Amino acid sequence: MAGYVARRLLWVVALLLAVSAITFLIFYTLPSADPAAIRAGRQPTPELLAQIRQNLGLDEPVYVQYWRYMKGVVLHFDLGFSYASDAPVRDQILDRLPATISLTAGAVVVWLALALPVGLISALRRRRWQDRLAMGAALVAISAPVYWLGLVALYLFSKDLGRFPIFEGANTYRPLTDDPAAWAASLLMPWFVLAASFAAFYARLLRANLLEVMSEDYIRTARAKGVPERRVVLGHGLRPAITPLVTILGLDIGILLGGAILVESVFNVPGIGRLAYDAIRQADLPMIQGTVLFGAFFIVVANLLVDLAYAWVDPRVRTA
């Protein structure tokens, strides 16, 4: 087990290196992104541009730049300075992390709270009206683009411009530590909007898994023992049906912690996604690089944790 974990950790490092190299290359070769021109103001003289390039180290070959960057990351956990604001990228990302974690955690709670009962009921009432209704709604929720859903939600329910002003709208984020009530109120709509498609997807997946599991031989064994049907489903069927969901949940959480760009942008939640979005608009390479690396980090770590969790959930994996 220890060897397995060590091997996986090595992979994490290799993957992050690859991700950083690729983003670096893409943005280096991107034609529109001359950071010197962005910083130089409206009427840059060639001398000024050259000066800026030299200050930022942009006049050196790409591999030197990359080497210097990676040295900073590895030795000092230093992600460089934003071209746009000159602030350290690391600090900015860490500043934004609580908002992203808040958004992700709340959305996960919402979508699991919706998906588990809906998936369960759909499977048990297969082809009856409950199932049709739930799966129809799920199809809509999966099909609706999240930014559209967000805009519709704002238009309908936000306090500032909604038809039925019941929820806090965009731009109202307050940190949890400031005011928990305001924090929750401001995130309520983003949670539901972000959770919608996930809830739908998870409900469908759980339904499909459960239907498959319920035709397994060991379910027949439970029935043959005289176990009441309710316990057959909840005690014997549910866990094997949920196990694959754990994998996907881990990955989804990892992805969202890297920033839910669309939802954060629509609701103007000051999270990592919003930060990345702004950085991309401003061709702010260090910030882009930082947010991408950060996102990639969460995804690979989530992947690792999922695999370890799997061994914990399923005894067969442990022995293998």
Added chain:
Amino acid sequence: MALLEVEGLRVSFPTEDGVLEAVGGVSFSVEAGRVLGIVGESGSGKSVTALSVMGLARGAQVSGQARLDGRDLLTLAPDEMRRVRGRDVAMVFQDPLSSLHPLHRVGRQVAEAVRVHQDVTRAAARARAVELLGEVGIPEPARRVDAWPHELSGGMRQRVMIAMALANEPRLLIADEPTTALDVTVQAQILELLERLRAERGMGVVLITHDLGVVAQVADDVAVMYAGQIVERAPAATLFAAPEHPYTWGLLRSVPRLDAPRERELVPIQGRPPSLLHPPGGCRFHPRCPHVRERHRHVEPPLEPVAGDPRHSVACLLDAPTRRELRQGPVA
């Protein structure tokens, strides 16, 4: 009164291509302390028969009667039937690996069978599980009680299944191909175990198998099924000594025997079992029967006692002297 009396059991499944009649009116009975072997090819309806008696044939339309001590199981409400399952009638399945829950320890699975029907504490159920595991011949039961199914061998897994089935001292045990997934030496051990348990507890046993060797070893009575019907029924000794149905002859001829001369060839039964969506008219075996007569294609043979032996019945339209003549030679 027999322990289990099945009468006119019909089981059909509605499918997109029409109604599939898996079991077309079978009748048999099982006495307490005796083993009834139900033999037939895959698709002959033997498993569906068993599952229907258990109320576990999902999506099936079941008619007829299956009386356990005179009480018709087929008319019981679902919750009443649930109380019968695992308590009065227990079942052991073919593939013990897929039949055990992969994420539950074996002791828990056995203990659950105890707790479903008996009001005992968790600790008492566990102790009983250890005891049961010991009874079915699992070494070190106190340790194995915490094993996962995948950690046990096939034979041990089947013993766990049997322990589970015995948890509530059922009067009837239905074993559906209990040895098919196991290798030969383990097969013998499992059959010996079933035989011992039957003798000790006086359980009635229904043993479903396609293997005549298994039947010869443990069954007291045999019912031969073909295409959803019983074509011959007799005490085991009679069936092997004086089989009456051409299908039974075919089955016996297609079994390899160690004591037969080497040059004796195995004779397969020609053709395939018929589709149960469109079963052949008349005698269902007629398309494969080497002794078919024109009349057999239209007239359905009833299951009738053989002259001179009320315990031996056969569903064949050939008359008795002809059968006796045809039986000479290859089988004997």
